[in-house]
Amino acid sequence: MVDGRRANELRKIKCKPSVLSQADGSAYIEQGNTKCLAAVYGPRETRQKAQLIHNKANINVEISLAPFSMPQERKKRSKSDRRLLEIASAVKQTFEPIIMTSLFARSQIDIYLQILQFDGGTIQICINAATLALIDAGIPMQEYVCACSAGCHENHTLLDLNNAEEMADTPELTVALLPMSGKLTLLQMDSRLHVDKLEPVMNLAALGCKEIYQTLDETVREYVKDLFQKSSPY
Amino acid sequence: MVKNSLAFEAETFRKIQPQEYLRRFIQGNIRPDGRSLSQFRPTTVNQSCITTTNGSSMVRIGNTTVVCGIKAEVATPKFNSPLEGYLVPNIDLSPICSPKFKPGPPGELAQVLSENLNNLLKSASVLDLTSLCIKEGIAVWVLYIDLVCVNYDGNIYDASVIGMITALTNVKLPEATFEESSGLVKATEELSVTLKLQRIPYSVTVALFDGQHLLVDPTEVEESITSEQITIVFDEVGQLCSIWKIGGLPSSPEHLKQCMNIARERYKQISMIVKSSI
Numbered sequence: 461m462v463d464g465r466r467a468n469e470l471r472k473i474k475c476k477p478s479v480l481s482q483a484d485g486s487a488y489i490e491q492g493n494t495k496c497l498a499a500v501y502g503p504r505e506t507r508q509k510a511q512l513i514h515n516k517a518n519i520n521v522e523i524s525l526a527p528f529s530m531p532q533e534r535k536k537r538s539k540s541d542r543r544l545l546e547i548a549s550a551v552k553q554t555f556e557p558i559i560m561t562s563l564f565a566r567s568q569i570d571i572y573l574q575i576l577q578f579d580g581g582t583i584q585i586c587i588n589a590a591t592l593a594l595i596d597a598g599i600p601m602q603e604y605v606c607a608c609s610a611g612c613h614e615n616h617t618l619l620d621l622n623n624a625e626e627m628a629d630t631p632e633l634t635v636a637l638l639p640m641s642g643k644l645t646l647l648q649m650d651s652r653l654h655v656d657k658l659e660p661v662m663n664l665a666a667l668g669c670k671e672i673y674q675t676l677d678e679t680v681r682e683y684v685k686d687l688f689q690k691s692s693p694y
Numbered sequence: 695m696v697k698n699s700l701a702f703e704a705e706t707f708r709k710i711q712p713q714e715y716l717r718r719f720i721q722g723n724i725r726p727d728g729r730s731l732s733q734f735r736p737t738t739v740n741q742s743c744i745t746t747t748n749g750s751s752m753v754r755i756g757n758t759t760v761v762c763g764i765k766a767e768v769a770t771p772k773f774n775s776p777l778e779g780y781l782v783p784n785i786d787l788s789p790i791c792s793p794k795f796k797p798g799p800p801g802e803l804a805q806v807l808s809e810n811l812n813n814l815l816k817s818a819s820v821l822d823l824t825s826l827c828i829k830e831g832i833a834v835w836v837l838y839i840d841l842v843c844v845n846y847d848g849n850i851y852d853a854s855v856i857g858m859i860t861a862l863t864n865v866k867l868p869e870a871t872f873e874e875s876s877g878l879v880k881a882t883e884e885l886s887v888t889l890k891l892q893r894i895p896y897s898v899t900v901a902l903f904d905g906q907h908l909l910v911d912p913t914e915v916e917e918s919i920t921s922e923q924i925t926i927v928f929d930e931v932g933q934l935c936s937i938w939k940i941g942g943l944p945s946s947p948e949h950l951k952q953c954m955n956i957a958r959e960r961y962k963q964i965s966m967i968v969k970s971s972i
Contacts, residue, residue, distance in 0.1 A: 528763025
């Protein structure tokens with residue numbers, strides 16, 4: 461591919477939990493050149509009475525794109541930009557059944573995502589960052605949620621598309637998976653793809669998700685081991 | 695367990711009597727996070743960390759973290775200054791950095807900070823704006839300086855100033871020429887032009903507690919219980935760029951003198967930290 465990767469190779473992932481002191485949980489993820497910071501506040505009191513749900517927690521997701529994050533011109537995308545709202549809504553709906561919201565009735569869990577540098581793969585990096593931040597915040601979830609994109613170009617299936625590949629009219633499919641059970645929580649695609657190609661592309665994306673899960677899980681375990689060593693009295 | 699005496703746990707005491715809590719520490723010449731009254735939090739600077747920008751930096755003072763990115767665009771100059779480009783600083787304080795910020799349009803603090811940064815750039819003449827001119831009266835460079843606070847733990851102004859200045863020092867622009875025939879500005883692929891800053895100002899913020907104790911580099915907790923803050927900005931030749939004192943009780947000239955001495959010392963520290971981050 462353009463950046464020297466093989467067709468089924470993921471971009472380099474760097475992730476780190478607990479990077480912000482003010483948030484209850486936070487995470488920083490880099491997938492290739494896309495950088496995203498996630499902060500989770502909650503469960504806490506709902507800001508607006510109208511959003512209060514009597515038997516479970518309300519999840520609120522807000523995504524903001526830093527004005528300097530886009531590779532071309534500076535774009536001051538307001539938070540109510542439709543595209544961002546759509547992605548935020550997709551992330552919210554992905555996490556709603558996974559987070560055990562019934563444990564925190566009448567409260568709110570806020571997930572804030574800040575994209576510092578953009579090189580393709582917004583939804584997937586937002587979901588991965590949110591997963592890590594929620595784990596760091598100690599909010600009970602059924603499972604990890606890992607997302608990955610895949611596409612198809614001239615009969616080759618490609619994994620983890622960057623911005624150049626996304627812009628080049630490649631059909632792009634984003635998949636979010638629960639890696640342990642293998643269940644699919646999110647599937648998004650908005651371009652033309654031949655029905656025969658759907659299965660191989662989906663399978664490749666699922667494999668990508670599982671690989672991302674390995675990385676995230678390793679990071680979490682390393683972090684907890686480290687914390688444990690630091691907090692032990694000896 | 696019922697407590698018979700009026701002795702509280704430290705955490706409870708901190709929540710119901712935050713000022714008294716701080717007072718007890720200051721009597722022992724120390725602050726709740728273990729620093730002395732004139733000690734700064736560890737400061738780190740990372741340069742050129744965001745590749746989609748023309749210049750960028752990330753600054754951490756203790757837990758306060760600010761990311762600054764500069765993007766350059768071409769625009770028509772203002773009518774009464776046809777040879778000057780412009781710098782547009784803007785800081786974004788969103789709910790991600792602290793629970794005290796609500797979602798929505800920029801609040802008072804963000805607007806005040808943005809305006810202060812703008813004033814600093816103008817009054818200190820940090821950059822000669824004529825160096826941003828491409829073609830007189832027709833095309834100039836506009837540098838959008840966007841600061842995003844990702845973690846708010848007090849003293850955001852100092853972090854923003856360091857972020858903004860270091861990002862400006864590593865800005866790389868293409869060479870731009872105005873083509874008369876087509877009326878377009880053409881730029882090279884290569885980014886070879888760097889900016890020459892005329893002055894390099896850094897700021898120091900000090901909070902005044904109880905009208906007498908100077909708390910250097912206040913944390914968010916300290917900021918919220920003190921009503922006075924003094925910010926002093928010095929440049930690289932030791933000249934004073936700006937002072938302002940925000941609200942509260944009047945403070946004596948003695949305090950201002952002390953603050954200026956602290957600011958001079960700190961300037962050297964910041965310069966070293968920035969130099970070692972390149």
